[in-house]
Amino acid sequence: MTAGLLLQYIVVALAVLLSAWxxxxxxxxxxxxxxxxxxxxxxxxxxxxxxxxxLGKRIAPAPIAANTCGGCDSCGPPRR
Known part of the structure; x- marks a missing residue:
């Protein structure tokens, strides 16, 4: 296998992985x-x-706030 063919396989594999992600x-x-x-x-x-x-901190997703109520806006003061 030549170096050019190996490079082509690597590029195609990276494109497929990125697309799947x-x-x-x-x-x-x-x-x-x-x-x-x-x-x-x-x-x-x-x-x-x-x-x-x-690297682990970079990969980890941002934490989700635990005190959110779901966005219905019914827990705050009444609107007028």
Missing amino acids: VVLKKQAPDAARRLRIAVALPLMREGRPTWMRA
């Missing part, structure tokens, strides 16, 4: 979030090198 995020955002958490948690454990912990 975009579709997953669009069609199943909860599954994508769980996958990101599953990948990030082992990288962020104590005792890991600094670069690995930084």
Whole structure:
């Protein structure tokens, strides 16, 4: 296998993975979030090198606020 053919296979594989990730995020955002958490948690454990912990923090999704009520706006003061 020549170097050019290997490079072509790598580029095609990266394009397919990127496309699959975009579709997953669009069609199943909860599954994508769980996958990101599953990948990030082992990288962020104590005792890991600094670069690995930084990569885990970068992969991890933003935390969801636990005190949100769902957006119905019925828990605040009444509107006039």
